[in-house]
Amino acid sequence: MNKRAVFKSWWLPVLFALPQLLLILFFFYWPAISVFNWAFTLEPAFGGAGERLFVGFDNFRDVFADSEYWRSVSLSLFFAFTATGLSMFIAFILAICVDRQLKGSSLFRFFYIWPYAIAAPAVGLAFRFIFAPESGLIAVVNTWSPDLWNPAKYGSHAMILVIICFAWKWIGYNFIFMTAGLQSIPRSLLEASSMDGSGPVRRALDIQIPLLAPTLFFLLVLNLTESFVGPDTYGIVDLTTEGGPNKATDVMVYRIVSEAFRGLNYSGAAAQSLVLIGLIMVFTFIQFRFVERRVHYK
Amino acid sequence: MAEIGIKDVRKTYGSTQILHGVDLNFKSGEFVVILGPSGCGKSTLLRMIAGLEEITSGEISIDGKVVNNLEPRDRGCSMVFQNYALYPHMNVAANIGYALKVAGVPRAERDRRIAETAKIVGLEELLDRKPAQLSGGQRQRVAMGRAIIREPKVFLFDEPLSNLDAKLRVQMRVEIRRLHKRLSATSVFVTHDQVEAMTLADKLIVMNKGHVEQVGTPLEIYHRPRTRFVGTFIGSPAMNFFDTTIAAGGDHVLLDGIVQAIDPVLGGQNAGTAVSVGIRPEHCRLVPAGTVNSVPANVDFIEELGSGRIVHVEIDGLSFAVSVEEDQFFEQGAVAGLQLPSEHIHLFSQETGLRLDDAPAATRQPAPKTVAA
Numbered sequence: 001m002n003k004r005a006v007f008k009s010w011w012l013p014v015l016f017a018l019p020q021l022l023l024i025l026f027f028f029y030w031p032a033i034s035v036f037n038w039a040f041t042l043e044p045a046f047g048g049a050g051e052r053l054f055v056g057f058d059n060f061r062d063v064f065a066d067s068e069y070w071r072s073v074s075l076s077l078f079f080a081f082t083a084t085g086l087s088m089f090i091a092f093i094l095a096i097c098v099d100r101q102l103k104g105s106s107l108f109r110f111f112y113i114w115p116y117a118i119a120a121p122a123v124g125l126a127f128r129f130i131f132a133p134e135s136g137l138i139a140v141v142n143t144w145s146p147d148l149w150n151p152a153k154y155g156s157h158a159m160i161l162v163i164i165c166f167a168w169k170w171i172g173y174n175f176i177f178m179t180a181g182l183q184s185i186p187r188s189l190l191e192a193s194s195m196d197g198s199g200p201v202r203r204a205l206d207i208q209i210p211l212l213a214p215t216l217f218f219l220l221v222l223n224l225t226e227s228f229v230g231p232d233t234y235g236i237v238d239l240t241t242e243g244g245p246n247k248a249t250d251v252m253v254y255r256i257v258s259e260a261f262r263g264l265n266y267s268g269a270a271a272q273s274l275v276l277i278g279l280i281m282v283f284t285f286i287q288f289r290f291v292e293r294r295v296h297y298k
Numbered sequence: 299m300a301e302i303g304i305k306d307v308r309k310t311y312g313s314t315q316i317l318h319g320v321d322l323n324f325k326s327g328e329f330v331v332i333l334g335p336s337g338c339g340k341s342t343l344l345r346m347i348a349g350l351e352e353i354t355s356g357e358i359s360i361d362g363k364v365v366n367n368l369e370p371r372d373r374g375c376s377m378v379f380q381n382y383a384l385y386p387h388m389n390v391a392a393n394i395g396y397a398l399k400v401a402g403v404p405r406a407e408r409d410r411r412i413a414e415t416a417k418i419v420g421l422e423e424l425l426d427r428k429p430a431q432l433s434g435g436q437r438q439r440v441a442m443g444r445a446i447i448r449e450p451k452v453f454l455f456d457e458p459l460s461n462l463d464a465k466l467r468v469q470m471r472v473e474i475r476r477l478h479k480r481l482s483a484t485s486v487f488v489t490h491d492q493v494e495a496m497t498l499a500d501k502l503i504v505m506n507k508g509h510v511e512q513v514g515t516p517l518e519i520y521h522r523p524r525t526r527f528v529g530t531f532i533g534s535p536a537m538n539f540f541d542t543t544i545a546a547g548g549d550h551v552l553l554d555g556i557v558q559a560i561d562p563v564l565g566g567q568n569a570g571t572a573v574s575v576g577i578r579p580e581h582c583r584l585v586p587a588g589t590v591n592s593v594p595a596n597v598d599f600i601e602e603l604g605s606g607r608i609v610h611v612e613i614d615g616l617s618f619a620v621s622v623e624e625d626q627f628f629e630q631g632a633v634a635g636l637q638l639p640s641e642h643i644h645l646f647s648q649e650t651g652l653r654l655d656d657a658p659a660a661t662r663q664p665a666p667k668t669v670a671a
Contacts (some may be wrong), residue, residue, distance in 0.1 A: 191377075195370050
């Protein structure tokens with residue numbers, strides 16, 4: 001049965017699609033084209049000419065010559081790998097606990113997904129209060145020893161803070177995928193393994209992790225992409241550390257926005273954006289090339 | 299080699315009772331088959347012996363040692379699962395050797411024993427394959443190999459043959475029996491297939507609705523089913539039944555108004571009792587209509603077996619299956635005479651479902667009327 005409605009008039013479907021098309025046009029294509037424009041041109045120092053100066057790859061040369069940019073890249077990489085590792089590790093422990101049906105697991109299964117539904121800036125704001133060294137819940141540690149925790153002063157503390165925020169938000173997401181993956185492992189395999197003499201840890205290492213590998217790989221790429229170049233990272237950094245102290249958390253996504261709209265260096269920021277877009281494309285390519293093929297949605 | 303003792307073992311899930319107090323003893327080296335319809339609690343009992351299912355109350359002991367609170371790995375049992383439960387990411391050798399690896403057996407020793415086991419179960423050529431590349435029968439062998447490599451005291455089989463096609467099933471049945479002879483560990487085999495049960499068992503246990511209905515050798519159970527349920531469940535095609543009352547003299551019952559002789563001693567003690575009369579299809583006789591001592595029966599339809607045939611006849615609304623010899627032919631729709639030899643008639647009380655001449659009646663509980671899951 002092929003019941004396909006055929007519209008004779010061309011303008012009716014266009015009319016229906018128009019709101020969406022306009023949104024995409026104004027908020028995606030226009031900015032994207034502008035980024036190209038900005039990345040390869042420069043505004044004359046005192047303006048006025050009305051003509052933007054075409055400078056070829058000079059903006060990129062400037063960006064790549066800047067040691068702070070490379071520091072930002074390495075910070076981003078450090079952030080991405082640590083946050084991903086932490087988030088996935090904790091999510092896996094939680095998923096294993098729920099899979100073993102420990103007490104209260106059905107309740108936790110329900111609550112664990114909640115953080116993912118919260119917007120990153122809101123997470124950042126909440127953690128900013130919780131981890132405020134003077135007045136947050138954490139402040140008690142500073143009564144034991146002054147400055148035991150002070151993300152406003154120590155770069156390492158600030159980095160820990162944003163990593164915790166990101167991990168907290170993504171644990172729920174990872175947890176759901178891992179739980180689903182664990183539950184698709186036939187129970188009898190675990191029973192067979194325990195008849196063969198293995199304890200819970202051995203079962204996790206020998207049976208559950210290998211069988212969960214496609215899911216874990218999928219989550220790994222997704223988490224890395226998200227933490228390296230994703231909007232969540234920007235939202236969290238912006239609301240907690242603002243890239244500081246002393247640019248200790250100045251990750252790439254944050255650096256672009258602050259350079260463009262605070263430093264007013266549109267050309268430099270545009271060039272960095274293009275680099276980032278390139279990286280996103282690489283990540284996406286990896287994801288489609290290697291991950292989609294291996295993950296079996298059951 | 300180990301004895302298994304099961305003492306008043308019960309299992310409940312919430313308010314549903316699955317096992318209603320099971321008492322059994324398995325001798326060392328015995329091949330025990332637990333037979334019953336699905337949902338009778340036989341798999342649950344097996345899993346309780348294995349340690350995969352908690353024991354609600356009662357006691358299970360292996361080799362005299364109570365194992366209620368022992369982890370599966372400390373019980374010395376190994377198990378063959380219905381769906382084999384092979385580790386899909388490991389090859390055959392790794393599957394078979396996994397228990398040894400967990401136990402920390404050195405590599406050389408492990409390889410030697412894997413090779414030895416593979417030879418026993420006939421998998422030498424396939425050690426590098428993954429389970430997905432094996433046929434059903436081969437997977438079954440891997441599961442067996444995995445179970446025997448640990449040299450366990452007890453083998454547990456949870457319907458291991460039910461996923462195989464009919465021909466393989468017969469073949470594996472023979473191999474399991476042969477393997478048992480060779481290893482002589484105590485084996486507990488759960489199945490719903492009465493042919494498997496009859497052919498494999500030293501000791502056969504028939505379960506129904508969470509109760510043990512009868513324990514005995516296959517022949518005891520075939521010849522003297524203790525309850526009507528056991529009579530129905532053992533034997534193929536199933537036993538024929540008709541309900542009636544033992545006549546006043548105690549030496550006969552009536553089928554369609556015609557006298558059927560029964561054991562006069564037994565009948566004499568139970569005259570006037572409402573009974574279910576059971577007789578196996580292979581013990582009924584079909585004779586030309588009008589023969590003395592036969593009940594006229596309409597031939598309903600015929601199932602051809604080649605080596606013989608099963609004739610379904612109908613008497614006054616009751617249907618009987620009769621197994622007849624290769625050289626006996628009957629026409630569908632014809633009238634024949636049915637004879638029920640008195641020495642093969644089983645009498646069960648309609649009230650309790652118990653066999654009338656079942657020895658010491660005092661120790662027997664009535665057959666369960668309650669339905670469990």
